Amino acid sequence: MKKTALVNGKIITPLRLIEDGTIIIKDDTIMDFGFKDQTPIPEDAVVIDVNQAYISPGFIDLHIHGSWGGDVMSASEDDLVKMATGLVKCGVTSFLPTTLSGSLTELRKIATCVEEMRKVNGGAKLIGLHLEGPYLNLKQVGAQNPKYIIRPNPADYLPLFTEYSCIKRVSAAPEIPGGMELGRELKRRGIIASIAHSNAVYQEVLAAVENGYTHATHIFSGMSSVQRVEAYRVTGVLESVLLLEELTTEIIADGHHLPPSLIRLVLKSKGLDRVCLVTDAMSAAGLGPGDYNLGGLEVVVEDLVPEIFEIKTQKGNYVAKLSDRSAFASSVATMDRMIRNMVEFVGLNLPEAVRLATINPARMQKLDHQVGVIAKGMKADLTVFNTEVDILLTMVDGQVVYKNK
Numbered sequence: 233m234k235k236t237a238l239v240n241g242k243i244i245t246p247l248r249l250i251e252d253g254t255i256i257i258k259d260d261t262i263m264d265f266g267f268k269d270q271t272p273i274p275e276d277a278v279v280i281d282v283n284q285a286y287i288s289p290g291f292i293d294l295h296i297h298g299s300w301g302g303d304v305m306s307a308s309e310d311d312l313v314k315m316a317t318g319l320v321k322c323g324v325t326s327f328l329p330t331t332l333s334g335s336l337t338e339l340r341k342i343a344t345c346v347e348e349m350r351k352v353n354g355g356a357k358l359i360g361l362h363l364e365g366p367y368l369n370l371k372q373v374g375a376q377n378p379k380y381i382i383r384p385n386p387a388d389y390l391p392l393f394t395e396y397s398c399i400k401r402v403s404a405a406p407e408i409p410g411g412m413e414l415g416r417e418l419k420r421r422g423i424i425a426s427i428a429h430s431n432a433v434y435q436e437v438l439a440a441v442e443n444g445y446t447h448a449t450h451i452f453s454g455m456s457s458v459q460r461v462e463a464y465r466v467t468g469v470l471e472s473v474l475l476l477e478e479l480t481t482e483i484i485a486d487g488h489h490l491p492p493s494l495i496r497l498v499l500k501s502k503g504l505d506r507v508c509l510v511t512d513a514m515s516a517a518g519l520g521p522g523d524y525n526l527g528g529l530e531v532v533v534e535d536l537v538p539e540i541f542e543i544k545t546q547k548g549n550y551v552a553k554l555s556d557r558s559a560f561a562s563s564v565a566t567m568d569r570m571i572r573n574m575v576e577f578v579g580l581n582l583p584e585a586v587r588l589a590t591i592n593p594a595r596m597q598k599l600d601h602q603v604g605v606i607a608k609g610m611k612a613d614l615t616v617f618n619t620e621v622d623i624l625l626t627m628v629d630g631q632v633v634y635k636n637k
């Protein structure tokens with residue numbers, strides 16, 4: 233039995249901030265935490281002094297296609313290991329590898345890979361697989377390859393879901409033929425159904441909620457918004473998500489995808505409990521600026537923003553664009569930087585920003601009995617950082633997996 237004590241930390245649980253706190257860990261579990269003078273340290277514990285740094289639950293990324301040179305679509309264990317071991321440097325302790333639309337054969341290969349490796353030594357945990365596509369609306373296809381977009385057919389997806397218990401979330405367009413039936417099946421199996429790349433109108437979004445959809449993928453991207461038909465205004469997915477309490481959503485807060493005003497609008501409508509941060513990142517995340525090839529596309533990673541953009545994004549807030557700079561090509565965001573952005577650009581305090589990357593995604597993915605909050609009996613998935621959100625140390629299941637030198 234191994235005991236560890238983290239001492240001299242400012243603990244962000246994240247429901248409260250405990251200045252000068254101690255956390256006691258036994259094996260992979262948090263045994264106790266609280267103010268220093270009320271939390272005795274067992275004699276046989278290894279003591280780690282964090283010198284007044286912040287300690288929060290490890291970050292959880294529910295939507296990520298790649299990072300640190302690893303790409304989910306390559307269906308390779310090596311690539312998943314690259315992601316898992318790179319992500320802990322950004323404070324991430326759990327992630328949901330996410331596919332793009334591909335052939336069913338390709339998706340099966342990836343699922344096989346994820347099914348076999350839930351835990352990576354020295355890395356973040358794979359909490360399952362997120363299928364983004366292929367059941368999308370061609371009118372909102374975005375950067376997904378239209379060649380692979382298909383209609384949901386139970387003959388395809390029933391065996392897929394049965395064979396691969398790692399599938400934990402599916403992002404789909406509910407309004408396409410078969411989309412509602414898919415939602416019911418996902419709900420029945422406890423898989424999160426998320427509205428994505430969807431051209432639905434308000435009535436269809438309501439039907440989607442009735443048929444099991446609970447979340448909306450990257451708000452403002454790949455979704456319809458209000459349109460005028462003859463003399464009438466027709467509400468789209470965007471306004472429906474802002475309006476409907478039943479739906480949670482996610483934002484890419486990389487300082488490029490959404491200006492602070494739109495992020496504030498989302499938070500004002502949804503509140504601090506119904507939104508999570510996701511990176512939606514691709515393989516170049518974590519690697520820095522330069523020219524990359526993304527699935528055959530020439531892509532440039534840079535931190536420049538056009539004159540009209542609301543903020544002068546700071547150095548190091550990178551984004552990937554097609555080489556002619558006409559569109560974003562996924563993102564190269566990292567979770568630590570997005571938390572910093574939420575504080576610096578959007579005006580949240582640190583515990584509020586941390587909620588969006590910990591307890592909220594844990595609830596949305598139904599993992600909050602294990603991770604996402606610092607409490608007795610929870611997994612010891614923790615990250616330690618300074619005021620600038622530079623990650624100093626990350627712990628997964630009670631093991632230190634990253635230490636900044």
Ligand SMILES: [Zn+2]
Pocket residue numbers: 295297330364512
């Ligand atoms: Zn995505």
